[in-house]
Amino acid sequence: MGLYNTYSRKQFMALGIIAFMLGHVGFLNYMCRITNKTNVLIYILPIIPCLMLIYLKKQFKLHMGSLYLPCFIYTYFVSTMTLKAIECGLNGMPGLAIAGILFLLSDFTILFLYFYHYRSKTNKRIGHFVNLATYYAAIFVFMINI
Numbered sequence: 728m729g730l731y732n733t734y735s736r737k738q739f740m741a742l743g744i745i746a747f748m749l750g751h752v753g754f755l756n757y758m759c760r761i762t763n764k765t766n767v768l769i770y771i772l773p774i775i776p777c778l779m780l781i782y783l784k785k786q787f788k789l790h791m792g793s794l795y796l797p798c799f800i801y802t803y804f805v806s807t808m809t810l811k812a813i814e815c816g817l818n819g820m821p822g823l824a825i826a827g828i829l830f831l832l833s834d835f836t837i838l839f840l841y842f843y844h845y846r847s848k849t850n851k852r853i854g855h856f857v858n859l860a861t862y863y864a865a866i867f868v869f870m871i872n873i
Contacts, residue, residue, distance in 0.1 A: 754830075776806040787839070808827070822868055826868040829862075830865040
């Protein structure tokens with residue numbers, strides 16, 4: 728993502744999406760290994776956030792271009808990871824639920840940071856602050872709960 732910020736090339740954004748998605752898949756894999764079962768809804772319910780992405784793209788005129796499909800796939804995986812984290816939280820590991828929700832909030836802000844045209848630089852800076860705060864908090868909470 729840093730390379731995209733420097734060079735503004737979509738290839739770097741696509742690589743960032745893939746890298747973060749693989750990270751979330753790793754978290755999902757870990758959480759599936761530390762629990763006995765995973766409810767099948769964990770893999771079905773992420774369709775709802777994917778549909779929400781379609782709505783948000785139209786409602787807020789998000790400029791995704793050729794990155795729309797990678798963002799759609801990413802939405803599925805981050806939502807799956809978040810739901811699994813919530814399931815872990817409901818089964819006695821509340822820290823994982825908190826970390827999963829923080830990751831989702833972080834990724835939600837990225838959607839607007841990169842694909843929405845802000846009229847105010849102040850609002851974009853606030854978005855950056857929320858993004859980084861939730862991302863690093865998620866990493867920290869996840870680390871202290873594994």
